[in-house]
Amino acid sequence: MNLRIAARLAIARIIATKTRSGLTMLGIIIGVMSLIALVSVAQGATSGIQDQFKGLGARNLTISGNTTESLTIEDASEIAKLPGIDVVSEQVSGNATASSENASTRIRVIGVDVDYETIVEPDIFAGTFLANTDFAQDSRTIVLSSALATSLKVDASIINETISVGSTEFTVIGILDDANGFGNQGTAYVPLQTAFRYFAVPPYLNTITVQTTSEELVPLVTTNLSRLLSSRHNITGDRDADFTITDASQLLDAIGTVQQFLSLLLGGIASISLVVGGIGIMNIMLVSVRERTREIGIRRAIGAQQSQILTQFLIEAIVLSLLGGIIGVIIGEIVAYFLATLGQWNFALSPTMILASLGFSMLVGVLFGVWPARTAARLKPVEALRFE
Amino acid sequence: MAAVVEMSKVSKTFGDGTSIIRALDGVDLKIEKGEFVAIVGPSGSGKSTMMNLIGCLDRPSNGVVKIAGEDLSMLNDKKLTELRNYAIGFIFQSFFLLPKTTALENVATPLLYRGVHSKEAKKKALSMLKKLGMSDRATHGPTELSGGQQQRVAIARALVTEPSLILADEPTGALDSATGKQVMDLLTELNQEGITIVLITHDLDVAKRAKRRISLKDGKIISDTKGAA
Numbered sequence: 001m002n003l004r005i006a007a008r009l010a011i012a013r014i015i016a017t018k019t020r021s022g023l024t025m026l027g028i029i030i031g032v033m034s035l036i037a038l039v040s041v042a043q044g045a046t047s048g049i050q051d052q053f054k055g056l057g058a059r060n061l062t063i064s065g066n067t068t069e070s071l072t073i074e075d076a077s078e079i080a081k082l083p084g085i086d087v088v089s090e091q092v093s094g095n096a097t098a099s100s101e102n103a104s105t106r107i108r109v110i111g112v113d114v115d116y117e118t119i120v121e122p123d124i125f126a127g128t129f130l131a132n133t134d135f136a137q138d139s140r141t142i143v144l145s146s147a148l149a150t151s152l153k154v155d156a157s158i159i160n161e162t163i164s165v166g167s168t169e170f171t172v173i174g175i176l177d178d179a180n181g182f183g184n185q186g187t188a189y190v191p192l193q194t195a196f197r198y199f200a201v202p203p204y205l206n207t208i209t210v211q212t213t214s215e216e217l218v219p220l221v222t223t224n225l226s227r228l229l230s231s232r233h234n235i236t237g238d239r240d241a242d243f244t245i246t247d248a249s250q251l252l253d254a255i256g257t258v259q260q261f262l263s264l265l266l267g268g269i270a271s272i273s274l275v276v277g278g279i280g281i282m283n284i285m286l287v288s289v290r291e292r293t294r295e296i297g298i299r300r301a302i303g304a305q306q307s308q309i310l311t312q313f314l315i316e317a318i319v320l321s322l323l324g325g326i327i328g329v330i331i332g333e334i335v336a337y338f339l340a341t342l343g344q345w346n347f348a349l350s351p352t353m354i355l356a357s358l359g360f361s362m363l364v365g366v367l368f369g370v371w372p373a374r375t376a377a378r379l380k381p382v383e384a385l386r387f388e
Numbered sequence: 389m390a391a392v393v394e395m396s397k398v399s400k401t402f403g404d405g406t407s408i409i410r411a412l413d414g415v416d417l418k419i420e421k422g423e424f425v426a427i428v429g430p431s432g433s434g435k436s437t438m439m440n441l442i443g444c445l446d447r448p449s450n451g452v453v454k455i456a457g458e459d460l461s462m463l464n465d466k467k468l469t470e471l472r473n474y475a476i477g478f479i480f481q482s483f484f485l486l487p488k489t490t491a492l493e494n495v496a497t498p499l500l501y502r503g504v505h506s507k508e509a510k511k512k513a514l515s516m517l518k519k520l521g522m523s524d525r526a527t528h529g530p531t532e533l534s535g536g537q538q539q540r541v542a543i544a545r546a547l548v549t550e551p552s553l554i555l556a557d558e559p560t561g562a563l564d565s566a567t568g569k570q571v572m573d574l575l576t577e578l579n580q581e582g583i584t585i586v587l588i589t590h591d592l593d594v595a596k597r598a599k600r601r602i603s604l605k606d607g608k609i610i611s612d613t614k615g616a617a
Contacts, residue, residue, distance in 0.1 A: 005500055016488045298484045301445065302545065303473025303501040305466060382445045385484075 003315065006308075010316035014323070024284045025324035027277025028364065032328025032357045033335060034273055038266035039353060040336035041343070046259035048345035050252060057248030058215045059086075060119060061222060063208045063229070070242040073203040075232060079210060082224050084217040089115040090192060091207040094199030096166040098188065102153035107186045109142075109165065111195020119211050125149075126156035127174030130191055134173070138193035142170040145187040149175045168198055218247050271360070278321065278364035285317050285372035296376055297384025310377035317369025318362055325361030329354050390457040392553050392584050393419035393442055398451035400437050400607075411437040412448070413607035419553070419586060424579040426587040426595035429604035438604065439588045443555050444472045456552040473502050477546025481558035483538040485530040491517060491541045492526040498549045516544040520574070536567035543574065553584040560594055572597050 014021040063079075065071040073090065080088045092111040097104055114135045122129055125146055134141045142165065149155065152163065154172075162169045170190070196202045212221045222245055235241050289296070296309055304312075333349060340347035395417040402409045412434045419425050429435050440446040441453050444460060447468075453460045456475040463471060478484075485494050495513035500506065517523045520540045530538055539559060546554050556575065560568030576597060579585050587598055595601050603611040 005506060012488070294484070295486060298486060299497070299501075300469065301443070301472060301478050301484075302498040303469060303549075305469050305501070308501060382440050385445070385480075 003311065006311045006315040007319060009312055010319040013316055014319060020284065021320060024281055025277075025320055025327065027280040028274065028321050028324030028361050029277075029328040029331065031270060031274030031277045032325045032361055033332040035267055035270035035357055035360075036329055036332025036353060037335040037339065038270050039263050040332075040347075040350070041339055042262035042266050043259060043350075044336070044340050044345040044347065045343060046255055046262065048343075050255050050259075057251065059212045059218065060248055061210045061212065061218065061225065062246045063210065063225060064244045064246070065204070065206060066240075066242045066244060068206070069204050070233070071205040071208055073205060075229060076205060076208050078228060078232065079208060079225060082221065082228065084212050084214075084221050084224075085210055086213045087115045087118050087211040089113055089119050089209040089211075090205050091116065091209065092192060092195050092200040092204070093206045094195065096199055098148070098152060098163055098165045100152040100154050100158065100163045103151065105148070105151045105186055107148055107151075107165070107188050109195060109199045110187060110189050111192040111200060112189055113192045116189075116209070119209050123177040125175045125177035127159040127172070129174055129176075130189060131173075135191045135193070138191055138197065140168060140170045140194060141173045141190070143174040143176060143189040144172060145176050146178050148186045148188055151186055166198060218249070222247060274360060274364055277324065277361075278368035281317055281320055281365065282368035282372060285313065285369060286375065288316075289313065289372050289376040292376075293379060293384050293387040296379050297381055297387060300379070300381035301385060306377040309379075310373045313373035313376045314366070314369045317373065318365035321361045321365030321369075322358065325358045328361070329357055332357075390454070391418045391420050392423075392456060393417065393586070394452075394454040395441070395448075396452050398441065398448045398453055400434075400441065400446070401449045410607050412441075414451070415607070415609055417602070417609065419584065421552075421584055422579075422582050424576070424585045424587070424597075424599045426589060426598035426601045427604060428589055428592065428595045428601060430590060432606075433604040434607040435588050435590070435604055437607075439555065439557055442553075442586055443476050443478060444468050470502075473498055473549060475552040477549060477551040477554045479539070479542050479546050479554060479556040479559045481561040483530070483535070483542045483562070485538055485541055485545075488529060490527050490529055491522060491533065491544075494530075494541055495545045495548050498545060502549070512548055513544070516548045517541070519547075520544050534567075535563050536570060539563065539567075539571050540574070543571075543578075547578070547583070553586055554578070555586050555588070557588045558590070559587070560591070561589075568594070 063071065076088055076090045079085065090113045094109050096107060096109050098107045112130065114132060117129050127143070129143055130141060133139070142163070144152070144154075149158070154163070156175065158172045159174070160171060162171050164170070165188070210221065210225070212218055225245055226241070229235075229243050230241060233242055299309060337347045395415050398412055398415045399410065400412040402411060415438075427435055427438055437446070441448060441460070442455065444455055447453070447460045455471060458471055458475075460468065485491075486497060489497075492510060492513050495516055496506070496509040499509035499512060504512075514523060514526060517526055520543060522537065522540050522544060525533060525537060525541070533541065554575070559575070560571055563571060572594065575585055575587070585598075587594070589595055600612070600614045602609055
């Protein structure tokens with residue numbers, strides 16, 4: 001009896017016991033479904049962030065001060081003299097309490113210069129970003145992150161109205177569309193000089209962002225920056241640098257690591273349910289072997305070899321788990337598609353992931369089917385025939 | 389030519405130590421091709437053990453059992469299974485058709501187990517069902533057939549492999565007397581065509597239909613008579 005006949009027997013058996021087979025498969029279906037859905041969430045969500053960074057960050061370098069008094073305005077103007085640099089933007093930040101008519105919250109105020117918009121290209125939800133006139137007059141204008149607008153319970157109608165930050169009134173000129181970004185919670189942007197007046201102490205800067213003339217120059221500029229700042233800050237020998245230079249590739253690497261970790265973590269959790277599903281299959285197969293003891297006896301009497309009985313039951317377990325796997329993949333991809341729509345990241349079918357899921361569920365069928373199948377094959381024909 | 393069944397000094401014991409049960413005790417027996425033999429005896433006489441040995445389902449504790457010339461004690465499980473498939477056609481009291489399987493598939497199954505191609509097996513199965521007047525029930529499952537019809541399908545399954553002998557264990561035990569008579573008529577007919585039949589029964593009326601009757605008691609043959617009873 002070849003595999004094809006064994007497979008047909010198994011499918012006939014599964015159809016004949018629909019309810020039981022369905023419930024048995026449920027464990028595998030849920031396992032594979034969560035595996036597909038969770039891993040696609042992990043990949044979709046992080047690849048969205050990756051794309052954002054790729055879009056705007058490849059030529060950018062960020063220099064952060066390790067203390068509040070590490071970087072200065074003079075550092076920034078010296079950096080601007082280095083070759084291969086297009087734009088240098090200075091940022092400073094401070095904390096304050098912001099209040100609208102509806103709510104108040106602690107916020108982080110970031111003072112940015114005129115070049116910030118060039119480098120970061122922020123998306124605007126309503127109004128405008130800080131414009132040249134705001135910088136020229138060091139005006140009390142402010143742009144809110146979308147998260148902050150939510151916290152303050154204000155919407156687009158706040159544009160050109162005022163909120164108070166600390167003890168000063170600021171005119172809101174824009175709200176950012178940065179719902180997918182991170183680290184922007186409760187953040188507001190004001191002109192650099194305004195920030196120095198109300199929230200920070202000159203000449204110290206928190207960050208200097210540099211845009212190189214081309215992506216290829218990033219490593220070279222990084223080295224030059226490091227050398228320049230080390231000499232300006234008297235960093236010699238084993239003294240630790242008081243600044244950190246980050247470029248997009250490091251961020252991308254970090255996100256990639258997060259993505260891998262998330263995929264493994266979520267995939268691992270889903271795999272546990274797949275294994276539980278396998279135990280369900282084993283359980284039902286053992287019950288089935290017991291119930292069908294006499295059938296096994298008849299088959300053995302009319303000439304079924306042990307190996308043929310083993311194959312029959314093993315195939316049945318594999319078909320159960322593989323069928324569960326296929327249904328799980330379909331449902332999982334549908335769930336992943338809806339989650340992608342909801343989370344606004346790209347949905348992509350991953351053949352590797354699908355094949356891996358199917359392979360894994362088949363493996364579960366083999367692993368948890370072997371014991372029941374061996375039990376069936378090893379029944380003694382005489383005893384099996386007499387079994388009531 | 390070798391006898392279909394050949395037993396010499398066959399003993400079969402179960403258990404060990406003080407609780408030893410001697411199911412067969414020094415049995416000598418020879419059944420030739422074309423015979424119609426009934427093995428009779430009350431329960432506990434060793435009938436079932438005899439059936440298991442003739443059916444190649446078990447091996448003797450002592451002595452030699454040869455079925456179709458093969459010494460059972462010399463065969464491993466695989467060879468013993470092969471011998472069952474090729475040499476024995478089983479007919480059981482409760483028919484023992486495979487559940488949720490059509491008459492045709494039931495009859496074809498022994499052929500599939502010996503590696504006959506599915507198409508060929510079904511063709512042979514169908515012609516055997518036809519021979520037994522069951523071809524119009526080929527696609528019916530066991531639950532859709534009467535007892536007599538089920539036993540006919542079982543007989544077709546036993547015959548389809550062209551075995552050395554048909555081993556029938558109380559073939560009429562689960563049937564009413566009219567249907568039982570029909571099944572016995574069929575077996576008689578098959579024997580007239582030259583098929584060897586070994587019948588295990590406790591029913592003396594059924595045993596009378598055989599040409600030879602062997603009575604067992606306490607694991608020993610107490611009589612062996614030939615000719616009409």
